[in-house]
Amino acid sequence: MIRFALTKFLGLAATLLVAAAITFAALDILPGDPARFILGINATPDAVAALREQLGLDAPALQRFFGWIGGMFVGDFGLSYTQGQPVGQLIAGRLGVTIPLTVIAMILSAGIGLPIGILAARRRGSFADAGLMVLAQLGVAIPNFWFGMLLVLLFSVTLRWLPPGGFVPWGENPFAAFASLILPSIALALPQAAILARVMRTALVDVQGSDYIRTARAKGLTLSEAVWKHGVRNAMLPVLTILGLQFAYLVAGTVIVENVFYLPGLGRLIFDAISARDLILVRSSVIILVLAVIGTMFLTDLAYAWVDPRLRSRKAE
């Protein structure tokens, strides 16, 4: 198991390095001049040139690349062009929103999607099944920014239960901070919950038809006991894969949702940084996201191996 983890971990590190190289190279060809952007349309050329030099944009690309990579190893992500602050600090400041947001969304999507999937699979062919699956279809099909708007119109503008957006720092008022993440995480989680429900249902339906469920029933379990005791864990295998992948989608989805709910999260930071051509900030945040995604995939792999003994031992059949 430890070796399994170590191998996976080395793969992770290699992926990260390649990702860093590609991100750097891709952004180096980005047209547009951060200095010009900062100083605006009436700025004189020499002011722009002065700023370019100040930002270190004149150094050769390779030098900047290794400077960046080297810095990241010691936790130094560089200085943001537009904000003049350490990138690491800027990103860290946003994680307090994005991490809880994705985690809550993840919990919501699993907490809503899985029971619905199980229920539908257990009542396969019934009206409940059909109804739940219609809901799941709608859930997958609703653009999440639009759904976010509808949530705000209902819960903030009309009912005034929850804030329409914005964020109160955790340190100031944890309840308010949590409250400001409720609607965004619902908007973020809905499509994923719908997908999970469908995957869970399919997996469980497949499992219900499997030979070992029949064996379990032959032992004296009723169908539902057999499904609970033997089926759900087996059905979780495909679901785990999806859960791992969903993290990537949730992270990317924050860009949109953080815009709708004007949350100070990482997604919005990246979006703003892209439009402001704050290359160093974009690069480092993208790498952080890639790290988060492959880190999650790594954990998914471990979880998979933990659940499935076949992966753990890999003995020859």
Added chain:
Amino acid sequence: MTDLPAPEKRVWLRHPSLRIGAVASLVFLLVGFVSIAWVPYPIEVINVGAAMQDPSPAHWLGTDHLGRDMLSMIMKGTLTSFVVAAIAVAIGALIGVPLGLAAAAWGGPAEWFILRVNDFLFAFPALIIAILITTIFGPSAINAMIAVGIFNIPVFARVARGGALSLKTLDYVGAARLAGMGPIEIARRHILPNIASLIIVQATIQLALGILAEASLSYVGLGTQPPATSLGLMLKDAQTYALLKPSLALIPGITIILIVVALNLAGDGLRDQLDPKLRRLGGARGAA
């Protein structure tokens, strides 16, 4: 090996969700294609004086904030949404399927490399990279879809590889090799036709995802650009009118939902028609 009746007895299209999904998808597609030749009113012509009218015999769905006919907008928008999503699917399929087949056919280092590239692409948050690419090359629906298409490559590669691997061990592939066929010929004659249905299923699902991705990119201003329109762009434009004239947002929103549901139903139904063993191959990437 149990004595169950053969699955072939289920008639294609008996499946209600497949029937509904396929018919609805085709209807929307047809509406889109009709808009190439004809729309009730040209959408380039702006008549602010006639803005935000209610539905009437002249304008079945009313007019938008610039006085354009909503029905015409929806027709054109449907076409754009389909076309851009189809571009993303085409990029993904045309590159991904051969890659997947190559991985399955050659195995060894080639397969290792292709799988690593796949993993690698999966690691990037697609939407963010799409935003980045679109910003680099300029906001346009085509650029957006090229970006989304890149992330479709591993999806199709995975499906094609899985399908090909499950067929590769079948004896008729061996028989073809004995008959002196090369890998490309075998792929064309024996593998592709038999995994085509899998790929079509995945394509319908990715098409639905592409339509949603286009909407998301349009929402942040990086998708379809005026004067062209797409359902996503209509939705974005209507956001500020949500309270004044809710129908402006509801009509394109509901259209998107209907199209996506139709495509997903068609895809799911098709998948159900297939061998349940093959069903799992495409399932892994249902999320988006």
Added chain:
Amino acid sequence: MALRTAVAAFALALSFVGIADAAPRTDLRIGLVLEPPALDPTAGAAAAIDEVVYQNVFEGLTRIDETGAVQPALASSWDVSADGLSYTFHLVEGATFHDGTTFDADDVVFTYGRITAADSVNAQKALYAGIDSVTAVNANTVEIKLKGPDGLFLFNVGRGDAVIVAPESAANNANTPIGTGPFKFVNWQKGADLTLEQYAGYWGTKPALTKVTYVFINDAAARVNALLAGSIDGINNTDASTLPVFKADPRFKVVVGSTEGETLLVQNNAKAPFSDLKVRQAIAHSLDRAEIIAGASSGYGTPIGSHFPPHSKDYVDLTGTYPYDLDAARKLLAEADYPDGFSATLKLPPVPYATVGGQIVASQLAKVGIKLTQVNLDWNQWLTDVFTNKDYDLTIISHVEPFDIGIYADPNYYFGYNDPDFQAIMKQLNETTDEAARKELLIAAQKRLAEQAVNGYLFELAQTGVWSAKLEGMWQNAPVEGVVLSGIHWTE
């Protein structure tokens, strides 16, 4: 039932809607479209910087009031030499920076030295290039000598780009701005909001507000919802299309005024066919300003016929120079050898008035046979392609700088307009300080631009503020960028 009670209790506990106190509130939450990238107005051009700090955190020697007139600020008065080359500013006494250091003439010398230095990153450096020397006569008197007369000098001194900073704190102003203004910077939650508090040691009249929070909301619909849900009290400039919602709602007041933003259909005068006056005139005849304003700005905005703000005392209405007349336009096009019109591209920056305006302009010009291909760009591309490389035919943009008619005198500017007659008028204007004479020259300049149809003059961008009905004292117009807080107060 239990669930519903729980939800209600929870909602109550989290209630963000303030419970009405007996005394009027003294806090304010303002929505801003864009978050400032940094907070030093002397080292960045973003309007969002000024919207937060100008006249609130930082002050200049002079300030611009709501009408666009120059008023005393850190300089309580000034003397101008007869030749207009020497300005002596008498500074207020007792002003301190928020970190407690005192304000004196040395700070002024430092500030201007920083602006005019060779490595200065001040975006408007050129405006202050005419400064010859800045000397502290004594602690409360500063003398600034100019290389040549400059009719706009006092106005420029009052801009956000020339606010007074202290040598002790200037380097950190980007993130922790320290000025002399009535509000001090407290906290900036990047990506979300920024808080200012009343500065107890302020030298001038204390404002009514004690705490002001700027909330950054990029998304137009989200701004509307934030207002409706009461999570912000006002927006300086909201999306015009949403105004009808607020007009109908008694909880809000809509404050419509004007800005310095002349919205133009910019034509590349250096490039055929726009180098041909007849073509430009034809375009001017084909533009239906009323429809453009109705579509691109929901009817808010004043039609203009030249590059000058209508609220200015020196404004003349020149919208009739080339009235909307498609026949005249066709005739002019024919005379210019384009009887069937021509094709051109319209490169648009990512702002609603441009993207929507572009569609309307394209629709209108199509009627005389001019076929426009719209190309939507992001800001960087627009700056690079259009502004810097001048690689464009047409574009739509608002020029929001105050008193910026002088840009037409620069033949290298992206308009590509090289007109010795106009340049002569400008030269003369710069050297004139007499008000009446300046007015004559300004009118002449406006007329010249209108007649030459340098650009398609569309409308003056409106300031469309939406505020809580209980707020008073907001600026109706925006002669400079900024949300000046000092006059704002709650009525109950």
Added chain:
Amino acid sequence: MALLKVDELTVRFGGTPVLDAVSFEIGKGQRFGVIGESGSGKTMSALAIMGLLPEDAELSGTLIFDREPLPADEEARAKLRGKRIAMVFQEPMTSLNPLEKAGAQVAEAMHLAGQAQGDPRADVERLFVEVGLEPGHAARYPHELSGGQRQRVMIAMALAGKPDLLICDEPTSALDLITQRKVIDLIDRICSDRGMALMFISHDLKAVAALCTKIMVVRRGKVVEMGDKLDVLGHPKHDYTKLLLAAGRHRARTLMRAPISGDMLVARDLTKRFRQPDVSIFEPRPPLTALDGVNFTIRSGESLALVGPSGSGKSTLARIIVGLDRATKGELEFDHQVYHGTDLPRTLRRDISLVFQDPFGSFNPRLTIGESVAEPLRLEQGAEFDELGRRIVEVVQAVGLSPDMLNRFPHEFSGGQRQRFAIARALITRPRLVVLDEPVSALDVSVRGEVLVLLNRLRADYGLTFLVISHDLDMVRIVADRVMVMDKGRIIETGTPAQLLDKPQEPLTKELIAASLPDVGIVPVL
């Protein structure tokens, strides 16, 4: 007194009956055999008794167990399962929960049947020993056990509740020959020891004959014959039973054939190693040796059989000979041309052909049978178009089918017909050497004989040389002139069928021969 009484049992799926008014009784301690081909409905009868029919099945008729009608309610039915009636399923690979240890799964069965007293671990171990497993196997996951071991775990599980009736549904058909025999012996021993009633379902006549005292023959959902073993097997009344009996013995006559002459194919020191995926870069796995220095010769006109347990390397050898795989070491010589597998020269490809094991997988479902059969003609570059057409017709007629079937698709044919087409495809280039990889093992018993007869006739007619791969000694006896026994990648013994079967030398050969069940009944006259 009947333990189980089944009366007019009918099972339908969407109106189509798969079991049609089946009635039978099983007495206490009785051994009841059900025989029939795939699709005959025999599994459905077992599932109906267990209450495990698929949800969309419609059931009618009465089932009386121990004087009580079997309850319809799932919960009440579940209480009977395991405790009173237990079942062993066909697929040992998928019938166990892959995520739980074997011991835990057996322990659960004991617990459910209320048989867990004292130390459950000891109980499980006792059961494991009873079914011939080591106690240590209890701590293994199913994937760590072989097929035979899994089937023993399944039996242990079925025994856990001390049932009165044990239903075995083709418990051995997925196992190799030696294991099959061991499992059958195990079931036999346990039923005797415990005095348990047995319902044994199989398509293998010999297995049923070995275990049961009463036999029911099922065909297309109907009982065609039922009675005492000796009656049914000794004096079959129904033609179908006769056919089954005949096929079970497939006594094909040796026909005239071309004389055996010089060496056609020589294998020298053939070795094949497969790279195994490493567990990790720290834990590389040694390559798997499938062939380990194989030497042999096939003479022209001869029929050589290759037998051995599964995993012994038979199929790998076949794949290398026909050019689908490449040897790691060693060489082959065909007609004085040396090759190593995939480098088989194109000019020789038409001379060596292969008949695949699975008639279902060997045709592309999207091509017509004709297109598939004609595929190898690509190797005949010199031939005229008309000549090729004639060849197709000729070869299809040779395998006893009609050329007008060529435009149809594979799913329209039965397994036997497909295997005939597969043989036609293998013969269309007029090869000299035909490799047959288990040519009849996937076919129903009743058609096996026909195919074997066909093969023998073709060999005589065309003067073919055969390399037949099989684990079925009966078949080897019929078609082979010479037999090679393979184990763990090596050829351990060679000889004529008679020599080997009568005087086996190697332990494995002895085991193989011992594993085959005794013949049953009389030789029917067809």
